Amino acid sequence: MIPAAQYFLSRSSAAVELSEEEKSFAEQMRAVWKTILTNVSLIEDSTDFFKSGAASMDVVRLVEEVKLRTSSCQLQNEDVYMNTTFQDFIQMCVRKLRGEDGKEELVVDYVEKNINNMVIKMPHQLFINGEFVDAEGGKTYKTINPTDGTDICEVSLAQISDVDKAVAAAKEAFEEGEWGKMNPRDRGRLIYK
Incomplete structure (x- = not known):
């Protein structure tokens, strides 16, 4: 997860x-894209995965193909959705392979x-604003399991x-x-994706 205001900054x-x-890995991926996008004659750097006819099952296939070729680049489906051109996709994969993907661990x-x-x-x-925080004043309330009436946990109230903070952050991001x-x-x- 990333803050909404920073949603597209990775590009x-x-x-x-x-x-x-x-470069060898990129050419392997170009061949994989070619097998998935059979209606495209040449996979160029600007080729868009979805505009070329790929669907959600093709995303799963692409992610699995990457896993087969390298165990150090663990992709998620959303990585493909956020890097739809071949060049963006390769750049993202290379950053992951180098450990430079820049994703901060969400605490x-x-x-x-x-x-x-x-x-x-x-x-x-x-x-709120891309972070999990306690409610001001530390107030909580118990959530109840409707099947048996037991407490599930206490959540921030x-x-x-x-x-007001959440609305302001959403307004600024928008x-x-x-x-x-x-x-x-x-x-x-x-x-929808």
Whole structure:
């Protein structure tokens, strides 16, 4: 997760120069894109994965192909959705291979519950401006399991000031960030993906 105001800033960073090994990886990926995008005669740096006819199952296939070729580049589907051109995709993969993907670890205080032989992690703080924070004044309330009436955990109880901060952060991200400048059709397409 990243703060909404920084949503598209990753594209503004300078391109990395590829080593010979990374160029070989890029050519392997070009071949993978070609097998997925059968209607495209030549995969260029500007080729857009989705505009060339790829669908959600193709994203899964691409992610799995990357995993087969290198274990040190663990992609998620959203990595493909956020890097749709071949050049952006390769740059993102190379940064991940080098350990330079720049993703900060999101610090989350989870409540863990053992449910149906699974450990479920649930954040219990407020999510404001890209961070999990306690409610002002530290107020909490108990969430109740509706099936048996037991307490699940205590979650932060947002105060008026917390809501004001969240609204201000969302307003700033919408008015100053790329999301608000994007046309509604493109916004809808990203939400749908």
